[in-house]
Amino acid sequence: MTAAAQGETPDILLDVQGLTKHFGTPNGFGRTPQVVRAVDGVSFTLRRGETLGLVGESGCGKSTTARLLLRLEEPTAGTISFDGQDVLSQSPRQMRQMRRRMQIVFQDPLASLDPRMSVAETLTEVFAIHKIGSGRERRDKVAALLEKVGLRPDYAARFPHEMSGGQRQRVGIARALALSPDLIIADEPVSALDVSIQAQIINLFQDLQAELALSYIFVSHDLSVVEHISDRVAVMYLGQVVELGPTETLYENPLHPYTAALLSAVPNFSRTRRRERLLLKGDLPSPVSPPSGCRFHPRCPRAEAICSAVKPEWRSVQPDHSVACHFPLGAGTASRS
Structure with missing residues (x-):
């Protein structure tokens, strides 16, 4: 377990605020151009020596977020600070030097x-x-x-x-x-591998982190893998982070109904925790026209009138555990932050 997971207060290596990426759709065959809100106001920090897991359904914006951090895609809005330096203000030459310290491992090694x-x-x-x-x-x-x-x-x-x-x-x-980086962004690095090989690669990541004091952003849809490797987890839904907290706390006591539904869908996890299976109704809405208020409300079993009308504020419910939800699970009295 890293220093971050042992309760120490390490420095912030990466600070991301309001990160946004909107793609324009083609204008052809009489269609009106539309905007795809792939990433829409994502904020988080990464501590030195820490692994932050980034999870969510396919299409939630995880991989786009990873590419934005390295400016493989240019953000529409927001800020990215790496070790105190403004990433988005770097010239191409400066960015090449910065990328010596920020590297990526892609999903498909053959491609x-x-x-x-x-x-x-x-x-x-x-x-x-x-x-x-x-x-x-x-x-x-x-x-x-x-x-x-x-x-x-x-x-x-x-x-x-x-x-x-x-x-x-x-x-x-x-x-x-x-190039001896400080940060590695791993974008679904084991999803294309057999299960036995996945374990070997995850162990390799952990051994390298302990040896080289690396920081990771680990993007995955596999919550079992994320639980094994991450110190903290950020849950994304339709381009936004809806919950962020320490791995053990988030897995044992999820605050957002979407997080709880994801966890209940993991067979081994559900058996171990004896958690009731939560079935989400409907399909993932289009990022071209996301729902008003809370984006999860059309599929949420706890939704009330306010959920469709008012965007939930980001609130801290437990130490280092925050959520964007009007009615967090088991939250009691929540303090807004």
């Missing part, structure tokens, strides 16, 4: 690796772009990276199609580690 490049070429390219080391120094660094992620040196000569999914993902992790 994220160039099939025409060997492992050695893939990893050496990182050093070449940033003008690090000579030829021999780069080869030594490649060998060290492969060893760090649990691959033999001879894997340097292999191509992506010659490796298994888990081995390819280890190469993706090695590429993310090449």
Whole structure:
């Protein structure tokens, strides 16, 4: 368990406030252009050495949020501060330097690796772009990276199609580690892998964090995986964070009905906690025209008239545990913040 999970007060490495990304839809065949509110006012902080899990249904904006943090997509609004620096004010040249400290591991290792490049070429390219080391120094660094992620040196000569999914993902992790980053954003890094391989990769992430003092944002729809690796969890619904809190507290006592429904859908989790299965009615609304008030109200079993008319305020219900809900589960008296 990291220092963050042991009750210490580490520094804030990443501070995200009001992060927003709206995409315009094409105007064709007589259709009126519309706005897709993919990410709509997301705020959170990440502490040094901490893992923050980002969870929610497909289409909730998790992966878009991850890409916005690295400016792989440009935000529509909001602020991103990394180690005290304004990420959005950086020039392309400055951003390249900043990305040495902020790296990403993608969901599909086969799609994220160039099939025409060997492992050695893939990893050496990182050093070449940033003008690090000579030829021999780069080869030594490649060998060290492969060893760090649990691959033999001879894997340097292999191509992506010659490796298994888990081995390819280890190469993706090695590429993310090449520049000694402080932050790694892992976007569904184990969802394309077999269950047994998932456990190996998760253990690798944890071992690397302990060894290198890394901070993670771990994006996943698999709540069992997120529970195992995360110190805190942020739950997203339709482009917004609806609940944020320490992993153990959030899993044992979810405050938002949406969080409770997600947790009740996990078979092993439901059996262990003996939690009643909560079935959500209806489909996920369109981000083109999200519901008024609380976006979850059309599917919420606790919804009342106020939920469709008034957007719920972000409130702190327990220490370090906050929610955006008019009627939090088991909250008692909530203090607004």
